[in-house]
Amino acid sequence: MPTPSGPYLDKGLLPSDFYAYEDLLSEREREKIEAVREFLHTQAAPIVDDYWARAEFPFQLVEGFRDLGLTAWADPDSAESRPSNLFSGFIALELAHFDASLATFFGVHTGLAMGTVLACGSEEQKRRWLPAMSRFEKIGAFGLTEPHGGSDVAGGLLTTARRDGDGWILDGAKRWIGNATFADLVVIWARDAETHHVLGFVVEKDTPGFTATKIENKMALRIVQNADIVLDGCRVPEANRLQNANSFKDTATILRQTRSGVAWEAVGVMFAAYEIALQYAKEREQFGRPIAGFQLVQDLLVKMLGNATASCGMVTRLAQLQDASVYRDEQSALAKAQCTVRMRESVGWARELMAGNGIVLDYKIGRFVADAEAIYSYEGTREIQALIVGRAVTGGLSAFVR
Incomplete structure (x- = not known):
């Protein structure tokens, strides 16, 4: 009987990259890809099947993600330039080529959560949140999908935001929110009760009125900690409303x-x-x-x-x-x-x-x-x-x- 095997048997170009698309990357970018492979091969490979079977997240890998330095550029004070979309794509490919759950964790944190702060946050908000997020010291999540709204969420968003003095009161529910059981910062999309415009908010961990409960018994992406979120009179300050998220x-x-x-x-x-x-x-x-x-x-x-x-x-x-x-x-x-x-x-x-x-x-x-x-x-x-x-x-x- 053959020995159980996986995709990380050899270093260098992947045997599946039949047309050598990876050659389109620069030498420095290829070196970073190789570092990701090494991290996955040495640190993640021995444990990933066990964590997938138990539907638990391997928190010991977060430090390794940080050490790869793939998101250091997002710190407003960083001298690094933003990577190309081609390189970012190959990072997503490489992670999913090893494990789709780890790719999803990384994508939710860097693409959805950090991406929202980058695109919709004020300069002050970027400086407040992005340095720690870029170092994986604070993990992000993205709350859009709702229990009764998936494909129709653009017009059917039911979570509401009501202005109350110097803050906002959020009420509603979200579902399938990756990373949310342990995230430090969760981007919540809600409809302004007065104007009906869709607004974005950053809800910080342990905010009263915010509850995230793990979705159990999943058959896919079992390492990803998806959550049902309940917002019950959840108060967030105006300073946590993403200033450039207005529709x-x-x-x-x-x-x-x-x-x-x-x-x-x-x-x-x-x-x-x-x-x-x-x-x-x-x-x-x-x-x-x-x-x-x-x-x-x-x-x-x-x-x-x-x-x-x-x-x-x-x-x-x-x-x-x-x-x-x-x-x-x-x-x-x-x-x-x-x-x-x-x-x-x-x-x-x-x-x-x-x-x-x-x-x-x-x-x-x-x-x-x-x-x-x-x-x-x-x-x-x-x-x-x-x-x-x-x-x-x-x-x-x-x-x-x-």
């Missing part, structure tokens, strides 16, 4: 950026699925020889590689458009929809290739199969992305139900 358009600006990150995560999962299946096929013997030598197995491997390679090309071009500041909402939407569909297909093929061993955690692929289901849905379902793209390609004909 849902500001919320959508954040989501447009992070949606592309989810597409990169999908590529990372595809890379992992292909590599795990390839290694298994070369080691697993049936009928007296490795199954990698059978036609139907090679066909599955090539289909997985084709999905991963085509999807990597799509997100690479999207990142180039983002770096040139010429990309559009529908381009992020198409990448998220297409890459997650191909991801779901690919992990299924990998599990098929591995037969019964494909459902055993020791052989890795089962974790990716389960986690792919969450990536497929979050940051906007495939159907919603299709309507965004459909509206664009038909010259503005909206098929959204109102």
